[in-house]
Amino acid sequence: MSQSRSLAALALALVSAVSLLAGCGEGGDPTGASGRLGVVAAEDFWGSIAAQLGGDRVEVTNIISNPAADPHDYEPTAEDAREMATAQLAIVNGIGYDEWAQKLLDANPSSGRRELDVGDLLGLEAGDNPHQWYSPNAVHRVIARISAEYAQADPAGAEYFRQRREELESEGLAEYDSLIARIRSRYAGTAVGASESVFEPLAKALGLELVTPSGFIDAVAEGTEPSPQEKAEADAQIADRGIDVWVYNSQNATPDVQRLNDAAAASGIPVATVTETLTPQGASFQAWMSRQLRGLERALARSRAG
Numbered sequence: 001m002s003q004s005r006s007l008a009a010l011a012l013a014l015v016s017a018v019s020l021l022a023g024c025g026e027g028g029d030p031t032g033a034s035g036r037l038g039v040v041a042a043e044d045f046w047g048s049i050a051a052q053l054g055g056d057r058v059e060v061t062n063i064i065s066n067p068a069a070d071p072h073d074y075e076p077t078a079e080d081a082r083e084m085a086t087a088q089l090a091i092v093n094g095i096g097y098d099e100w101a102q103k104l105l106d107a108n109p110s111s112g113r114r115e116l117d118v119g120d121l122l123g124l125e126a127g128d129n130p131h132q133w134y135s136p137n138a139v140h141r142v143i144a145r146i147s148a149e150y151a152q153a154d155p156a157g158a159e160y161f162r163q164r165r166e167e168l169e170s171e172g173l174a175e176y177d178s179l180i181a182r183i184r185s186r187y188a189g190t191a192v193g194a195s196e197s198v199f200e201p202l203a204k205a206l207g208l209e210l211v212t213p214s215g216f217i218d219a220v221a222e223g224t225e226p227s228p229q230e231k232a233e234a235d236a237q238i239a240d241r242g243i244d245v246w247v248y249n250s251q252n253a254t255p256d257v258q259r260l261n262d263a264a265a266a267s268g269i270p271v272a273t274v275t276e277t278l279t280p281q282g283a284s285f286q287a288w289m290s291r292q293l294r295g296l297e298r299a300l301a302r303s304r305a306g
Helices: 003-021 044-057 078-085 099-107 118-122 136-153 155-172 174-187 197-206 214-222 228-239 255-266 285-305
Strands: 037-043 058-064 089-092 114-117 191-194 245-249 271-274
Touching (some): 044 089, 078 099, 089 099, 114 118, 114 136, 136 174, 155 174, 174 197, 174 285, 191 197, 197 214, 197 271, 214 228, 245 255, 255 271, 271 285
Parallel strands (some): 245 271
């Protein structure tokens, strides 16, 4: 989509949000009629965690929840701007990933709104890998911060939020954490290839050796063209069986990626898939991640068996 169209859509959303707020004071009524803490997450992977931590004391709205939407170049609507403007807690990924979301917040400042920028929490900035929901360590840090934000915004619910966090980390994420530990113990050091940088934080956490050229995986993630040298190196790694497993983001199967998918299958290299956002729509964070980890574990096991 053109930059001028994106800017026009954003401007319309911002103007509409300002108009909606004009009569109700700075920040409006963030909780509405429900009386629950109003939370808005730019992306559903963080929103799923926020909803589980908040239970029936929060109401979470996800701006991006459609698996077909691309968070990188999403065009916010007037409704998105209103949701962000009136939130009591707004959660954005940051790290250059969802700049449109931060622009919505900046255009409608509110002294009554708390904001969580995941990149700021992790000490990361634009240019670093933004896909930190694929980092187990980052996920647990975000869980701790959201829980703390809830307790500060709603002190009467502090004990409730503490219990919700304990349940999520000890029960809800039990399979997720177990799979991560098991894959790392069995397959650390295994050479893998990946179609883009969304998989990089998880590969590091699992101890896998991601050997695809960084320029290739970054270019695919950013929607730009890898260099001929990077393409040739990625091709050679598959043709020469320099990797044991190939991992690709099925939401972004460019012609280059599809060519490598086909080459991996033809070479007998097991293929595992990941997605950038929750699939199917409405799945919990842990159900989504655990399903992908099980698929990766099966691919790694097949590579050993072969």
